[in-house]
Amino acid sequence: MVVNGGGTGIRRWVVGWTGASGAVYGVKLCKELLAAGIEVHLVVSDAGWRVLKEELGWDAARRQDSLAAGLGLAEESRLRYYPNGDIGAAIASGSFRCEGMAVVPCSMGTLAAIAHGTADNLLTRAADVTLKEGRPLLLVPRETPLNAIHLENMLKLARLGVRMIPAMPAFYHGPQTLEDAVNFVVGKVLDGMNVPHRLFRRWGETDDNT
Incomplete structure (x- = not known):
């Protein structure tokens, strides 16, 4: 996939998908970002590819084709995909300019690696760079129940300014479908x-968003 632009005035985010259940959250997020005209620099862990296969039926052996089909990409798009083993990719450097990074969904293993600075693959290195450069880092942990190790790692990152957005759908907006629940979290x-x-309909809004 080819990224259009990249110059002044174009928004740019790094997105990571990991092996936590909830691959649909990451897919929906990327679709929304691309539809908004935002450059998406995507890295997917090997476990993330397995979850994409198990939950969404994606062909993990044909990754570029799966991304194009699953995200509905045109021949040229604002998405750039990086293999997780490509530790020398652009997003591994603090000189790469972007607004921040979101890991959606975020496994407990990835969360622990970020919390302890174990930047041994591109995804965790990109997250480490995001932290050291003082950029926004958003994590969507998807695990239950949570043990003390999970909670301590989340607290450590939260104290560093990382935004924790657990995959916890709300019900005040009257979701009728699974897509409604997914949309709330992605929103x-x-x-x-x-x-x-x-x-989703925000608290206090009417059905016609007035």
Whole structure:
């Protein structure tokens, strides 16, 4: 995939998908970002590819084709995909300019690696760079129940300014479908990225959003 632009005035985010259940959250987030005209620099862990296969039926052996089909990409798009083993990719450097990074969904293993600075692959290195450069880092942990190790790692990152957005759908907006529940979580991530959306009815809004 080819990224258009990259110059002044084009918004740019790094997105990571990991092996936690909830691959649909990451897919929906990327679709929304691309539809908003935002450059997406995507890295997917090997476990993330397995979850994409198990939950969404993606062909993990044909990754570029799966991304194009699953995200509905045109021949040219604002998405750039990096293999997780490409530790020398652009997003591994602090000189790479972007607004921040979101890991959606975020496994407990990835969360622990970020919390302890174990930057041994591109995804965790990109997250480490995001932290050291003082850029927004948003994590969507998807695990239950949570043990003390999970909670301590989340607290450590939260104290560093990392935004924790657990995959916890709300019900005040009257979700009728699974897509409605997914949209709520993704909408909260977009709020944290300062990206306008209409994925769910906010508290106090009417059905016609007036």
